[in-house]
Amino acid sequence: MTQTVRGTILQTPSPDTFEALPDQIVTIDDEGVIESIVDGVGLATDADTDLGPSLVLLPGxxxxxxxxxxxxxxxxxxxxxxxxxxxxxxxxxxxxxxxxxxxxxxxxxxxxxxxxxxxxxxxxxxxxxxxxxxxxxxxxxxxxxxxxxxxxxxxxxxxxxxxxxxxxxxxxxxxxxxxxxxxxxxxxxxxxxxxxxxxxxxxxxxxxxxxxxxxxxxxxxxxxxxxxxxxxxxxxxxxxxxxxxxxxxxxxxxxxxxxxxxxxxxxxxxxxxxxxxxxxxxxxxxxxxxxxxxxxxxxxxxxxxxxxxxxxxxxxxxxxxxxxxxxxxxxxxxxxxxxxxxxxxxxxxxxxxxxxxxxxxxxxxxxxxxxxxxGINAGLLAPGRVFDAIAVDIGARSRVRRWDGDDWGQTFEKVVRGATASEIRHVWVGGRLVEPTPT
Amino acid sequence: MTQTVRGTILQTPSPDTFEALPDQIVTIDDEGVIESIVDGVGLATDADTDLGPSLVLLPGxxxxxxxxxxxxxxxxxxxxxxxxxxxxxxxxxxxxxxxxxxxxxxxxxxxxxxxxxxxxxxxxxxxxxxxxxxxxxxxxxxxxxxxxxxxxxxxxxxxxxxxxxxxxxxxxxxxxxxxxxxxxxxxxxxxxxxxxxxxxxxxxxxxxxxxxxxxxxxxxxxxxxxxxxxxxxxxxxxxxxxxxxxxxxxxxxxxxxxxxxxxxxxxxxxxxxxxxxxxxxxxxxxxxxxxxxxxxxxxxxxxxxxxxxxxxxxxxxxxxxxxxxxxxxxxxxxxxxxxxxxxxxxxxxxxxxxxxxxxxxxxxxxxxxxxxxxGINAGLLAPGRVFDAIAVDIGARSRVRRWDGDDWGQTFEKVVRGATASEIRHVWVGGRLVEPTPT
CATH class of the missing domain: 3.20.20.140 (Metal-dependent hydrolases)
Structure with a gap:
C-alpha cells in the first residue's frame, strides 16, 4: 500500500546546490521507495502525514x-x-x-x-x-x-x-x-x-x-x-x-x-x-x-x-x-x-x-x-530513491525557530547548525516511521 | 526560608582542577546564597529536592x-x-x-x-x-x-x-x-x-x-x-x-x-x-x-x-x-x-x-x-556563593548516559561534551528554580 507525506522539503542535490520545495506531496510505495513528488500548493489532497508549516522534511x-x-x-x-x-x-x-x-x-x-x-x-x-x-x-x-x-x-x-x-x-x-x-x-x-x-x-x-x-x-x-x-x-x-x-x-x-x-x-x-x-x-x-x-x-x-x-x-x-x-x-x-x-x-x-x-x-x-x-539509493528525496527522511521542528518554540522574514536558505542553515535530537520529530527509514526509545 | 538540594556535584574549582562530590546536601538561604554543603552519604535527611542517582548537579x-x-x-x-x-x-x-x-x-x-x-x-x-x-x-x-x-x-x-x-x-x-x-x-x-x-x-x-x-x-x-x-x-x-x-x-x-x-x-x-x-x-x-x-x-x-x-x-x-x-x-x-x-x-x-x-x-x-x-559570586557550588546551578540527566535513556564502570571524571566529560537542553532537567538562579518556556 502506498502512503503520502506532505511538507516542505529542504535538501542539497549536489555539493553546491540547495533546493527548497515548499508544500510537496511525497508518495511512497510499499517497498519504501518514493514514487512521485508533486507540488501541493493549492491542492486539497489529504496526506497520510501532513507536516504542516512548523515541520520541514529533509533527507535522513x-x-x-x-x-x-x-x-x-x-x-x-x-x-x-x-x-x-x-x-x-x-x-x-x-x-x-x-x-x-x-x-x-x-x-x-x-x-x-x-x-x-x-x-x-x-x-x-x-x-x-x-x-x-x-x-x-x-x-x-x-x-x-x-x-x-x-x-x-x-x-x-x-x-x-x-x-x-x-x-x-x-x-x-x-x-x-x-x-x-x-x-x-x-x-x-x-x-x-x-x-x-x-x-x-x-x-x-x-x-x-x-x-x-x-x-x-x-x-x-x-x-x-x-x-x-x-x-x-x-x-x-x-x-x-x-x-x-x-x-x-x-x-x-x-x-x-x-x-x-x-x-x-x-x-x-x-x-x-x-x-x-x-x-x-x-x-x-x-x-x-x-x-x-x-x-x-x-x-x-x-x-x-x-x-x-x-x-x-x-x-x-x-x-x-x-x-x-x-x-x-x-x-x-x-x-x-x-x-x-x-x-x-x-x-x-x-x-x-x-x-x-x-x-x-x-x-x-x-x-x-x-x-x-x-552506492545506495538514499540521500535525496526524489522519485526512485528510498524514503529515508527526518522532520525537523521550526515552530515558535523550537531551538531552530523560523522567524518572520527568513527565507528557506536561512531556515536550512539554522536547521543544519542548530537542530538536536529534540527538534527531530519524526524519522523514517525505507518509508517506515521509526520511533525509537533507547533502553 | 532555607531550602535543601541533594545530589552529586561535579565542578571545576580552578582551570586545572576537577572535583566530584557524591551525594551532597546543599542548604540555600532565602537570598539564594549557599549556606552549607555537607556530605550526605549515610544520612537519612529529607531534602526539599533530591536529585537521586540519575541527575548530577553542576554550577550554572x-x-x-x-x-x-x-x-x-x-x-x-x-x-x-x-x-x-x-x-x-x-x-x-x-x-x-x-x-x-x-x-x-x-x-x-x-x-x-x-x-x-x-x-x-x-x-x-x-x-x-x-x-x-x-x-x-x-x-x-x-x-x-x-x-x-x-x-x-x-x-x-x-x-x-x-x-x-x-x-x-x-x-x-x-x-x-x-x-x-x-x-x-x-x-x-x-x-x-x-x-x-x-x-x-x-x-x-x-x-x-x-x-x-x-x-x-x-x-x-x-x-x-x-x-x-x-x-x-x-x-x-x-x-x-x-x-x-x-x-x-x-x-x-x-x-x-x-x-x-x-x-x-x-x-x-x-x-x-x-x-x-x-x-x-x-x-x-x-x-x-x-x-x-x-x-x-x-x-x-x-x-x-x-x-x-x-x-x-x-x-x-x-x-x-x-x-x-x-x-x-x-x-x-x-x-x-x-x-x-x-x-x-x-x-x-x-x-x-x-x-x-x-x-x-x-x-x-x-x-x-x-x-x-x-566579579560575581557564582561559578562554583560553595558556601557563600549564589546557588546558580543545573541538574543534568545521566540516566539510562540519556544522551549522556553514565555506563557501569565510568568514573566521575568520565561522566563529567560526557556531560560537558554531550548534554543539550534536553538533558538539562532543572535550572536554578539565585536558588530560584526557573522552568522557562519560550513563547
Missing part, C-alpha cells in the same frame, strides 16, 4: 564511520594521541564485547539513540567478535536502521595486544567470511542491513590478512571499509612499512574498490586523490575526530575538486558527538580554520586559500555524498 | 558575550567576513529593535531559551535603542536570569551606517547614561540584573565617545564590555587609527578596568596580556565565532599563563550556537587545532606547542572563569 543522515563498541566511552577519554588511545582505552573496551549480553545492552541503547539523532544509515565497525557483530546487525533490523555492519579484522602481533586480536591471518579472514554469511542470512536484513569487510587499518593487520580480505571482498562482492592516512603517526607507519602511501598500499592489497570507505584520509597526496577518484573509493570525513587525532584538517574542497567521493562520519567515539548535524557544523568550521589558519603570531602564510565549505556542502556530505560513497 | 553556565538583537539570525548568514557581515546582515537586523514590540517578542523567546541551555548568567549587548535595552533587562528579571545588559554605543560616521548609529558622541554617552539609570531603577533588578557600558568597538566609535564612556564608567561605577583585536581587519584598523594595539587604545580611553569584558581578543600581544593581567580586565573567549570571523584561534593557554581572566562566550549570532556547553567542545577542539596545526601539506612547523586545553579547563571558563571575569 548517513553516518559513514561509527565504531559501535566505543559507544560507552562517547564523550570521554580524549586526552591521548591515537596510538596510545587505542591501547589504553579503546581496545580494552572493545574486548568486553566478547560478552554478548553486554553487547546487546549497548546496541539497544546506541541504535535507537542514533535514529533519534536522524541517522537513518549507519556504517559500523563492530569488534573482532562474531556474535556481538551479528547482534548489532540484528539490532539494526529490529529498530529499522539502514546499516553496513563489519566484523573487525586485526591480527598484527605488534599492532594489537595479545588479549584483543585475531590469532592468525587465516582466522582474520575466515571469521570475516562467517560474519558476512551470518549477516546476509538474517531475516529482515535484505535491502536494509548488509555486511562490510573491515580490516581495522594497516598497522593492526598483517600483509597476509590484508591480501586475504581483499580477495574475500572480490569473491563475496562485499564492500570494504578501513582507515587511511589518519594522522602523522599512522601515515608515517604505513610509509615506513609498505614503502608507499596508505591509499596505494591498500590498493596493493585489493582493498581499494568502488565504494570502499576510507575513514579520515587527512594526509592524502594528490596522487592518492587521483587513485580514489579513478577507482570510485572515497572518504568518510570525520571533522570532529580529526581535531583530536589527525594533526591536520581534511581538505574537503581538494577531495571534491579531484572527483573523490566524500561522506561525513562521527567516528564514534574518537569523535565525541553522536549527531551528524553537529559534524556538519564542525566540517564547516574546520574548513574555515584550514582556510584562515590558526596561529595569530604568523602574520603571513597562515592558512590555505579556497578551503572553506559552507552548510550546503556539509549537508550534502551528510546525505547525498554519503549515499554516493556507499 | 556563564555566557560572557551575547548580542541579544542578533538572536533571530542565529545559525544563518555566516558567509561574509566581519566587516561586511555587520553591514549586510547585522546592522539591518539590529536596527529593527527600534520597534519595541518586535524586541519584546525576541526577548521572550531568547531569555527562556538560553535558560533552558543552562545559561544562568548572560552578558548582553543590546542595540542602540534604550527602550529595547530596558525591555531586555525586564525580561531577564521576569524569567529570573542573572544578567548584565548594555545599550550599545556607536557613533562613528565612517564605521556605522547613517540609519543605525548614535547621532553624536554626546548622544552616545547620554543615552548610555540614561540606560544605566533605567536598568538600575527596575523593580526586581537589584542583585540580579545590572547595566554594563558597551561601546561596540573602536571602529564604530569616535574618540570622543570612547573617552566619554570611559568617564561615565568611572563616574557611575559600572562595568564595561567591548570587542578587542577580533580579526586581522579589526586589529589592523585600530593599529592604523590609534597607533597602538586595541587593548592599549581602549586603556587610553579609560575603558580597561577591573572586570572589563573584552570579546575575542584573538590577536593579543604579550604586552596586551600583561596590561589585562595588571588591570583585572579579561577576555570573553568565543571559540565557535572565532572560526568564522577571527582568522586565528585565541590562545587560552597563553592568556591563563599570563594571569589574564578568561570566560567563555557564544557570541550569538557571530557564533551560531546558543549552548555554552557546545562552546566548551569548540574551545577544546580549536585549542587542539592550534597545537597541531591544520595544514597537512606542511610537514614541519605546523602548530603551536602547549596550546591544548581539556574539558576541565573549558568548563572552568564557562563557570568559575566567567564569574572571576565579571
Amino acid at each position: 543522515l548517513i553516518d559513514t564511520h561509527i565504531h559501535a563498541p566505543q559507544w560507552p566511552q562517547l564523550g570521554s577519554n580524549l586526552d591521548l594521541p591515537l596510538e596510545q588511545w587505542l591501547i589504553d582505552y579503546t581496545f580494552p573496551l572493545e574486548s568486553r564485547f566478547e560478552d554478548l549480553e553486554f553487547a546487546v545492552t549497548v546496541w539497544s541503547h546506541m541504535v535507537p539513540s542514533l535514529l533519534r539523532e536522524g541517522t537513518t544509515t549507519a556504517v559500523y565497525y563492530g569488534s573482532i567478535h562474531e556474535s556481538a557483530t551479528t547482534a548489532l546487525a540484528e539490532a539494526c533490523v529490529r529498530y529499522g536502521q539502514r546499516a553496513f555492519v563489519g566484523r573487525v579484522a586485526m591480527d598484527h602481533p605488534e599492532g594489537t595486544p595479545d588479549w584483543y586480536r585475531d590469532q592468525s591471518a587465516t582466522d582474520a579472514v575466515s571469521a570475516s567470511q562467517r560474519s558476512i554469511e551470518a549477516i546476509r542470512a538474517l531475516p529482515g536484513a535484505g535491502g536494509l542491513v548488509e555486511p562490510i569487510i573491515t580490516p581495522r587499518f594497516i598497522p593492526a593487520c598483517t600483509d597476509a590478512a590484508l591480501g586475504g580480505l581483499g580477495e574475500l571482498a572480490e569473491a563475496t562482492k562485499t564492500r570494504i571499509q578501513t582507515h587511511c592516512s589518519e594522522s602523522d603517526w599512522e601515515h608515517g607507519h604505513v610509509l615506513d612499512r609498505c614503502g608507499r602511501t596508505d591509499a596505494h598500499a591498500l590498493d596493493h592489497f585489493g582493498l581499494i574498490a568502488d565504494h570502499t570507505v576510507l575513514a579520515h584520509a587527512t594526509h592524502l597526496t594528490n596522487d592518492d586523490r587521483s587513485l580514489l577518484a579513478r577507482t570510485g573509493a572515497g572518504v568518510a570525513h570525520c571533522p570532529l575526530s580529526n581535531s583530536y587525532f589527525s594533526n591536520a584538517v581534511f581538505s574537503t574542497r581538494s577531495a571534491l575538486d579531484a572527483g573523490v567521493r566524500v561522506g561525513l562520519g562521527t567516528d564514534i567515539a574518537g569523535g565525541p558527538e553522536a549527531s551528524l548535524l553537529a559534524q556538519c557544523q564542525h566540517a564547516v568550521t574546520s574548513s574555515q580554520m584550514l582556510e584562515t589558519g590558526v596561529d595569530a603570531t604568523r602574520r603571513t602564510d597562515r592558512g590555505v586559500a579556497d578551503s572553506r565549505i559552507d552548510a550546503i556542502t556539509a549537508f550534502y556530505l551528510a546525505t547525498g555524498g554519503g549515499a554516493d560513497l556507499l | 553556565l556563564i555566557d560572557t558575550h551575547i548580542h541579544a538583537p542578533q538572536w533571530p539570525q542565529l545559525g544563518s548568514n555566516l558567509d561574509l567576513p566581519l566587516e561586511q557581515w555587520l553591514i549586510d546582515y547585522t546592522f539591518p537586523l539590529e536596527s529593527r529593535f527600534e520597534d519595541l514590540e518586535f524586541a519584546v517578542t525576541v526577548w521572550s523567546h531568547m531569555v527562556p531559551s538560553l535558560l533552558r541551555e543552562g545559561t544562568t548568567t548572560a552578558v548582553y549587548y543590546g542595540s542602540i535603542h534604550e527602550s529595547a535595552t530596558t525591555a531586555l533587562a525586564e525580561a531577564c528579571v521576569r524569567y529570573g536570569q542573572r544578567a548584565f545588559v548594555g545599550r550599545v554605543a556607536m557613533d562613528h560616521p565612517e564605521g556605522t551606517p547613517d540609519w543605525y548609529r548614535d547621532q553624536s558622541a554626546t548622544d552616545a554617552v547620554s543615552a548610555s547614561q540614561r540606560s544605566i539609570e533605567a536598568i538600575r531603577a527596575l523593580p526586581g533588578a537589584g542583585g540580579l540584573v545590572e547595566p554594563i557600558i558597551t561601546p561596540r568597538f573602536i571602529p564604530a566609535c569616535t574618540d570622543a565617545a570612547l573617552g566619554g564612556l570611559g568617564e561615565l564608567a568611572e563616574a557611575t561605577k559600572t562595568r564595561i564590555q567591548t570587542h578587542c583585536s577580533e580579526s586581522d581587519w579589526e586589529h589592523g584598523h585600530v593599529l592604523d587609527r590609534c597607533g597602538r594595539t586595541d587593548a592599549h587604545a581602549l586603556d587610553h580611553f579609560g575603558l580597561i578596568a577591573d572586570h572589563t569584558v573584552l570579546a575575542h581578543a584573538t590577536h593579543l600581544t604579550n604586552d596586551d596580556r600583561s596590561l589585562l593581567a595588571r588591570t583585572g580586565a579579561g577576555v570573553a573567549h568565543c571559540p565557535l565565532s572565532n572560526s568564522y570571523f577571527s582568522n586565528a584561534v585565541f590562545s587560552t593557554r597563553s592568556a591563563l599563563d599570563a594571569g589574564v581572566r578568561v570566560g567563555l562566550g557564544t557570541d550569538i549570532a557571530g557564533g551560531p550556537e546558543a549552548s555554552l556547553l557546545a562552546q566548551c567542545q569548540h574551545a577544546v577542539t580549536s585549542s587542539q587545532m592550534l597545537e597541531t596545526g591544520v595544514d597537512a601539506t606542511r610537514r614541519t612547523d605546523r602548530g603551536v606547542a602547549d596550546s591544548r586545553i581539556d574539558a576541565i579547563t573549558a568548563f572552568y571558563l564557562a563557570t568559575g572563569g566567567g564569574a572571576d571575569l565579571l
Whole structure:
C-alpha cells in the first residue's frame, strides 16, 4: 500500500546546490521507495502525514564511520594521541564485547539513540567478535536502521595486544567470511542491513590478512571499509612499512574498490586523490575526530575538486558527538580554520586559500555524498530513491525557530547548525516511521 | 526560608582542577546564597529536592558575550567576513529593535531559551535603542536570569551606517547614561540584573565617545564590555587609527578596568596580556565565532599563563550556537587545532606547542572563569556563593548516559561534551528554580 507525506522539503542535490520545495506531496510505495513528488500548493489532497508549516522534511543522515563498541566511552577519554588511545582505552573496551549480553545492552541503547539523532544509515565497525557483530546487525533490523555492519579484522602481533586480536591471518579472514554469511542470512536484513569487510587499518593487520580480505571482498562482492592516512603517526607507519602511501598500499592489497570507505584520509597526496577518484573509493570525513587525532584538517574542497567521493562520519567515539548535524557544523568550521589558519603570531602564510565549505556542502556530505560513497539509493528525496527522511521542528518554540522574514536558505542553515535530537520529530527509514526509545 | 538540594556535584574549582562530590546536601538561604554543603552519604535527611542517582548537579553556565538583537539570525548568514557581515546582515537586523514590540517578542523567546541551555548568567549587548535595552533587562528579571545588559554605543560616521548609529558622541554617552539609570531603577533588578557600558568597538566609535564612556564608567561605577583585536581587519584598523594595539587604545580611553569584558581578543600581544593581567580586565573567549570571523584561534593557554581572566562566550549570532556547553567542545577542539596545526601539506612547523586545553579547563571558563571575569559570586557550588546551578540527566535513556564502570571524571566529560537542553532537567538562579518556556 502506498502512503503520502506532505511538507516542505529542504535538501542539497549536489555539493553546491540547495533546493527548497515548499508544500510537496511525497508518495511512497510499499517497498519504501518514493514514487512521485508533486507540488501541493493549492491542492486539497489529504496526506497520510501532513507536516504542516512548523515541520520541514529533509533527507535522513548517513553516518559513514561509527565504531559501535566505543559507544560507552562517547564523550570521554580524549586526552591521548591515537596510538596510545587505542591501547589504553579503546581496545580494552572493545574486548568486553566478547560478552554478548553486554553487547546487546549497548546496541539497544546506541541504535535507537542514533535514529533519534536522524541517522537513518549507519556504517559500523563492530569488534573482532562474531556474535556481538551479528547482534548489532540484528539490532539494526529490529529498530529499522539502514546499516553496513563489519566484523573487525586485526591480527598484527605488534599492532594489537595479545588479549584483543585475531590469532592468525587465516582466522582474520575466515571469521570475516562467517560474519558476512551470518549477516546476509538474517531475516529482515535484505535491502536494509548488509555486511562490510573491515580490516581495522594497516598497522593492526598483517600483509597476509590484508591480501586475504581483499580477495574475500572480490569473491563475496562485499564492500570494504578501513582507515587511511589518519594522522602523522599512522601515515608515517604505513610509509615506513609498505614503502608507499596508505591509499596505494591498500590498493596493493585489493582493498581499494568502488565504494570502499576510507575513514579520515587527512594526509592524502594528490596522487592518492587521483587513485580514489579513478577507482570510485572515497572518504568518510570525520571533522570532529580529526581535531583530536589527525594533526591536520581534511581538505574537503581538494577531495571534491579531484572527483573523490566524500561522506561525513562521527567516528564514534574518537569523535565525541553522536549527531551528524553537529559534524556538519564542525566540517564547516574546520574548513574555515584550514582556510584562515590558526596561529595569530604568523602574520603571513597562515592558512590555505579556497578551503572553506559552507552548510550546503556539509549537508550534502551528510546525505547525498554519503549515499554516493556507499552506492545506495538514499540521500535525496526524489522519485526512485528510498524514503529515508527526518522532520525537523521550526515552530515558535523550537531551538531552530523560523522567524518572520527568513527565507528557506536561512531556515536550512539554522536547521543544519542548530537542530538536536529534540527538534527531530519524526524519522523514517525505507518509508517506515521509526520511533525509537533507547533502553 | 532555607531550602535543601541533594545530589552529586561535579565542578571545576580552578582551570586545572576537577572535583566530584557524591551525594551532597546543599542548604540555600532565602537570598539564594549557599549556606552549607555537607556530605550526605549515610544520612537519612529529607531534602526539599533530591536529585537521586540519575541527575548530577553542576554550577550554572556563564555566557560572557551575547548580542541579544542578533538572536533571530542565529545559525544563518555566516558567509561574509566581519566587516561586511555587520553591514549586510547585522546592522539591518539590529536596527529593527527600534520597534519595541518586535524586541519584546525576541526577548521572550531568547531569555527562556538560553535558560533552558543552562545559561544562568548572560552578558548582553543590546542595540542602540534604550527602550529595547530596558525591555531586555525586564525580561531577564521576569524569567529570573542573572544578567548584565548594555545599550550599545556607536557613533562613528565612517564605521556605522547613517540609519543605525548614535547621532553624536554626546548622544552616545547620554543615552548610555540614561540606560544605566533605567536598568538600575527596575523593580526586581537589584542583585540580579545590572547595566554594563558597551561601546561596540573602536571602529564604530569616535574618540570622543570612547573617552566619554570611559568617564561615565568611572563616574557611575559600572562595568564595561567591548570587542578587542577580533580579526586581522579589526586589529589592523585600530593599529592604523590609534597607533597602538586595541587593548592599549581602549586603556587610553579609560575603558580597561577591573572586570572589563573584552570579546575575542584573538590577536593579543604579550604586552596586551600583561596590561589585562595588571588591570583585572579579561577576555570573553568565543571559540565557535572565532572560526568564522577571527582568522586565528585565541590562545587560552597563553592568556591563563599570563594571569589574564578568561570566560567563555557564544557570541550569538557571530557564533551560531546558543549552548555554552557546545562552546566548551569548540574551545577544546580549536585549542587542539592550534597545537597541531591544520595544514597537512606542511610537514614541519605546523602548530603551536602547549596550546591544548581539556574539558576541565573549558568548563572552568564557562563557570568559575566567567564569574572571576565579571566579579560575581557564582561559578562554583560553595558556601557563600549564589546557588546558580543545573541538574543534568545521566540516566539510562540519556544522551549522556553514565555506563557501569565510568568514573566521575568520565561522566563529567560526557556531560560537558554531550548534554543539550534536553538533558538539562532543572535550572536554578539565585536558588530560584526557573522552568522557562519560550513563547
